[in-house]
Amino acid sequence: MPSSRPLPSRPPMRRALAALAVAGAVVLTSACTGDDEPTPAATSDLASPAGGGAGEEQAPPVDDVAEQVLAEQTVDTPAGGEVAGGQVTLILRDVRVDAEVLSLRWALRWEAPERGEDEEMTLFDLGIEPTPVVTDTTHLQAFMPLCVKGDWNGGTLDRQECRASMLASPVNVLSTRMRNGSTLEGWAALPAPDTEGGSLDVLIAEGLPAFTGVTARTGS
Numbered sequence: 001m002p003s004s005r006p007l008p009s010r011p012p013m014r015r016a017l018a019a020l021a022v023a024g025a026v027v028l029t030s031a032c033t034g035d036d037e038p039t040p041a042a043t044s045d046l047a048s049p050a051g052g053g054a055g056e057e058q059a060p061p062v063d064d065v066a067e068q069v070l071a072e073q074t075v076d077t078p079a080g081g082e083v084a085g086g087q088v089t090l091i092l093r094d095v096r097v098d099a100e101v102l103s104l105r106w107a108l109r110w111e112a113p114e115r116g117e118d119e120e121m122t123l124f125d126l127g128i129e130p131t132p133v134v135t136d137t138t139h140l141q142a143f144m145p146l147c148v149k150g151d152w153n154g155g156t157l158d159r160q161e162c163r164a165s166m167l168a169s170p171v172n173v174l175s176t177r178m179r180n181g182s183t184l185e186g187w188a189a190l191p192a193p194d195t196e197g198g199s200l201d202v203l204i205a206e207g208l209p210a211f212t213g214v215t216a217r218t219g220s
Contacts, residue, residue, distance in 0.1 A: 065094040065105055066185075071211050077110065078207045080127025086112025086180070088126065090208055095134070095200060095216045102143065102190045102216060104132055106204050109183040119180045123173035130170060130205045131163060132188045137212075138198035143190045 074089040093105035110126060112119070123129065135142045144152045145168045150161025163171075168188035170176040178184055186204070193200075196218070203210040 068093050068105075070094065070214070073209045073211070075209060077112070078127030080121075080123075080125050082121060082125040084110070084112060084121045084126050085114055086110060088128070088208070090204060091183075092202060092211045092214070095202060095214050097192045097196065097216045097218050100192050101146075102134060102192045104134065104188045104190065104202065106132075106186045106202075107183050108178075108186065108204075110178050110180065112180050115180050117180055120177045121180075123170065123176045123178070126178070127207060128205050129173050130168070130186055130188075131166075132168065132190065132205075133203045134190055135201040135203070136193045136195075136198040137201055139193065139195050141193060143193065145188045145190050 070092045072089055072091045074087050077084045077086050077088050087110075089109040089111070091107040091109070093107060094103070095105075096103045108128070108130075110121065131144070133142055133144055144162075145166035147162035147167065148165035150158040150163075150165065152159055152162050154162075166188070169186055170184065176184070193216075197215075199212075200214040200216060201210050201212045202214050
């Protein structure tokens with residue numbers, strides 16, 4: 001089994017923030033920057049049919065990929081806090097490496113014809129908890145979002161703190177709501193793979209299908 005590289009520290013975090021502002025055997029690689037960085041907001045507003053609500057949740061980085069579709073998959077809505085019914089469509093918009101940061105853009109649409117157009121569900125109701133994992137299947141490494149507190153490789157409390165403070169959106173599944181027929185835009189900043197050119201599998205949330213054989217583009 002390959003050994004894990006040292007966890008990235010503050011420089012990758014700062015580069016991640018700058019990039020977002022401008023724009024088997026598997027080794028789990030993640031990063032934490034300490035307690036003195038600001039914690040990402042953990043609430044979200046209602047996602048609008050036009051794509052993403054403007055609430056307290058961090059907005060996705062502005063870029064030319066806002067409408068891009070690299071791949072999409074439609075599956076029955078998972079069973080969550082409610083039996084929401086209908087289907088969810090998961091869209092992969094962009095996977096990009098800039099310096100030591102991998103930026104991921106994705107979107108989620110929920111459609112339930114048997115429900116009213118104005119009916120709303122939280123991500124918890126829909127049984128979806130976005131916690132992206134990008135696996136380099138060529139070099140056998142897995143990557144999860146950079147976080148402000150905690151450690152993906154630590155104990156239960158460390159993992160919970162890391163997820164709550166990860167550089168991603170949405171984070172809070174209880175306050176992030178979706179209207180029937182709406183599209184929610186999501187993003188995450190992860191450590192970049194050690195070696196360029198690997199084939200990537202992208203999993204947005206447990207219970208949803210992964211995108212396989214993805215190639216990351218490079219540059220801002």
